[in-house]
Amino acid sequence: MSVSTETTLQTMPMAKALNAGLRQAMADDPKVLLMGEDIGKLGGVFRITEGLQAQFGDNRVLDTPLAESGIIGTAIGLAMRGYRPVCEIQFDGFIYPGFNQITSQLAKLTNRTEGALQMPVVIRVPYGGHIGAVEHHQESPEAYFAHTAGLRSVSPSTPNDAYWMIQEAIASNDPVMFFEPKSRYWPKGDVDLSQSAAPLHASRVVRLGTDATLVAHGAMVTVLLQAAELAAADGISLEVVDLRSLAPIDYEPLLESVRKTGRLIVAQEAPGNVSVGSEIAATVAERAFFSLEAPVLRVSGFDVPFPPAKLEKLFLPDADRVLEAVDRALAY
Amino acid sequence: MAETESTSPAPAVQILAADGTVAPTASAEPYLEYLDRLTSADHEQFYRDMVIARAFDTEAANLQRQGQLALWPPCHGQEGAQVGSGRAARAQDHIFPSYREHAVGLVRGVDLLGIIEVMRGTTHFGWDAADPSNGNFRPYTLVIGAQTLHATGYAMGINFDGATGTGNPDTDQAVVVYFGDGATSQGDVNESMVFAASYQTPQVFFLQNNHWAISVPVTTQSRTPLFQRAAGFGIPSVQVDGNDVLASYAVTAKHLDSARAGGGPQLIEALTYRIGAHTTSDDPTKYRTQELTDSWIARDPIVRFQAFLRGQGASDAFFDGVTAEAHDYAADIRRRTHAIADPEIGLMFDGVYSDDHPLMTEQKQWLEQYEAALDGGAS
Ligand SMILES: Cc1ncc(C[n+]2csc(CCOP(=O)(O)OP(=O)(O)O)c2C)c(N)n1
Ligand SMILES: [Mg+2]
Numbered sequence: 001m002s003v004s005t006e007t008t009l010q011t012m013p014m015a016k017a018l019n020a021g022l023r024q025a026m027a028d029d030p031k032v033l034l035m036g037e038d039i040g041k042l043g044g045v046f047r048i049t050e051g052l053q054a055q056f057g058d059n060r061v062l063d064t065p066l067a068e069s070g071i072i073g074t075a076i077g078l079a080m081r082g083y084r085p086v087c088e089i090q091f092d093g094f095i096y097p098g099f100n101q102i103t104s105q106l107a108k109l110t111n112r113t114e115g116a117l118q119m120p121v122v123i124r125v126p127y128g129g130h131i132g133a134v135e136h137h138q139e140s141p142e143a144y145f146a147h148t149a150g151l152r153s154v155s156p157s158t159p160n161d162a163y164w165m166i167q168e169a170i171a172s173n174d175p176v177m178f179f180e181p182k183s184r185y186w187p188k189g190d191v192d193l194s195q196s197a198a199p200l201h202a203s204r205v206v207r208l209g210t211d212a213t214l215v216a217h218g219a220m221v222t223v224l225l226q227a228a229e230l231a232a233a234d235g236i237s238l239e240v241v242d243l244r245s246l247a248p249i250d251y252e253p254l255l256e257s258v259r260k261t262g263r264l265i266v267a268q269e270a271p272g273n274v275s276v277g278s279e280i281a282a283t284v285a286e287r288a289f290f291s292l293e294a295p296v297l298r299v300s301g302f303d304v305p306f307p308p309a310k311l312e313k314l315f316l317p318d319a320d321r322v323l324e325a326v327d328r329a330l331a332y
Numbered sequence: 333m334a335e336t337e338s339t340s341p342a343p344a345v346q347i348l349a350a351d352g353t354v355a356p357t358a359s360a361e362p363y364l365e366y367l368d369r370l371t372s373a374d375h376e377q378f379y380r381d382m383v384i385a386r387a388f389d390t391e392a393a394n395l396q397r398q399g400q401l402a403l404w405p406p407c408h409g410q411e412g413a414q415v416g417s418g419r420a421a422r423a424q425d426h427i428f429p430s431y432r433e434h435a436v437g438l439v440r441g442v443d444l445l446g447i448i449e450v451m452r453g454t455t456h457f458g459w460d461a462a463d464p465s466n467g468n469f470r471p472y473t474l475v476i477g478a479q480t481l482h483a484t485g486y487a488m489g490i491n492f493d494g495a496t497g498t499g500n501p502d503t504d505q506a507v508v509v510y511f512g513d514g515a516t517s518q519g520d521v522n523e524s525m526v527f528a529a530s531y532q533t534p535q536v537f538f539l540q541n542n543h544w545a546i547s548v549p550v551t552t553q554s555r556t557p558l559f560q561r562a563a564g565f566g567i568p569s570v571q572v573d574g575n576d577v578l579a580s581y582a583v584t585a586k587h588l589d590s591a592r593a594g595g596g597p598q599l600i601e602a603l604t605y606r607i608g609a610h611t612t613s614d615d616p617t618k619y620r621t622q623e624l625t626d627s628w629i630a631r632d633p634i635v636r637f638q639a640f641l642r643g644q645g646a647s648d649a650f651f652d653g654v655t656a657e658a659h660d661y662a663a664d665i666r667r668r669t670h671a672i673a674d675p676e677i678g679l680m681f682d683g684v685y686s687d688d689h690p691l692m693t694e695q696k697q698w699l700e701q702y703e704a705a706l707d708g709g710a711s
Contacts, residue, residue: 041619042547065517065553066476066545094475097519132402135456136474273691302695307680309402309453314677314699324702 036088068098093136107150130183272300294332352639385435409607412633416580440467477518483509487533514545559601574602
């Protein structure tokens, strides 16, 4: 980590920012504890929890038995006991043994108890492609969870957001699905340690433009920024919105942008069918119908299981696929 | 490091002492008849299998380091457990591996290039268990423990078909399912034992306790020796020295035969060790000492069996021949790895459903046209 002239600004990759955010949250509140497979001595397979067990001890950083249902289910019990567990799922594709505990228990307990019981549990999920990995290691399962009432779902796209959003997620009294775009773990960015850029569930315009709006979350935000850069060279001005929160979705900045540009392209790595992108398209069509000059277009992964790594470049939308949609939108 | 040792009340079944001399434990007594059936040609085959498997594994790890594979999970150190159990299964048996059973695949006749293709990222499939040349060895499963339930269901089907328990060990079918010490914590694995016991499946649960689930020692998964858990499910079980290929063979053969004779499910815990990293992405120096690994290297299954064979009078020419064969096997894998073609677009869409599907047709066509337009634009 290199300290810049502003003492509160530090440059670091998202992996380090998450580590720093977790460390801060654990220091701030002794009830925060981390649970997961290989997160102790190894520091997690992505090293997000590196050094935390050494610093806080193995009652605060638990190398659990190998069982996702066990991890989530016991986190629920710990939350009932007043703890604030932060669970690490090792890879996106391994969350499903815990799906029952997440969707039937964690998501519903507050409602079942008519608000008497709070479930401040965070579930960290490294997700998404671009890492050339084998089956179950590159998936984007966020729609299942965004669809589930009672869960909040967020996904940072920058080190700064990662640092702040993990702390805000831990501070939330509701369960938060925290989707970490693993292909963004290593690129560096500035982190402002003095203040958060936006509340946990705020969406944000990250590049101004006038001809069309692009929106995405996680790693896809970087792809949109690349697309906007390429388009600018061709004289096309694209606005980019970082969604940040998938449930709830903060529509106002997005609608404001669409009212200005008249065109929207929603991008995501996840398959498009019945997805977060579908929901955004429908909502924007409902609420900004008279501002739209073109139908809302979706650019997404195909509706197939994530393919073998050698096909990932064909599966994952890139800047060219985004620009192809931009061309179609501008042609209306 | 007592922390990572499973301590068992009765010593694990062992035939060969660490120095390769024949010194069966008392617990080995019921299994000795299976050893009497082995010829010296069988012994030589076991050795050949283990040495080829290791050469393959070493080559694959090298290929990964050279950027040819996305990942490699090494089987180094587990060849005794895998070759012994794999050779114990009969031709009509069905094998459900996890993702590290390269030596079992080898002895069942699978072209191991299939594993390379899966780990290279050109396919999720690798080989077809329905092809008779693959020895009923099913494709790998990467989600921990999931295959144990599939194995139990398959074994239930064997029962329903009347394809077992007729009293003919040459045709009665049974199932072997492989899983690790970490997997024993999964709900799926425990549920599979419940079902297996309930339906009295013709099945052997072959648990390779290699002492680690990535960085987590087996003591985190269980405070009791793992084979003892089976009793709670009503499943007979035994612990075997997995680095003793003869013990692994005899124990598996006998329990498979009891399963196929109507004795219901059985569990074998093979004590072994993951000598290498969990996968090529792992760094074991973060969580275990070299001394501990060294203590297991001293129990290498191949070295032990080589000493046994020397005691039986095997010649230098035999060992040299096997070394050369293993070298050729690895060289062939390397050559064919470099020749693997990248998959076509169709692979992504064509196998998702068994029949035509409108989304697949539409999206495949879209992508093909899109790619063609890109190519056109580039030229
Ligand atoms: C459901 C699930 N959770 C997590 C993982 C990630 N993972 C891959 S291998 C492994 C450890 C497995 O240990 P063990 O069962 O002992 O088998 P070994 O690797 O030692 O052969 C883990 C946690 C996974 N593949 N599936
Ligand atoms: Mg293991």
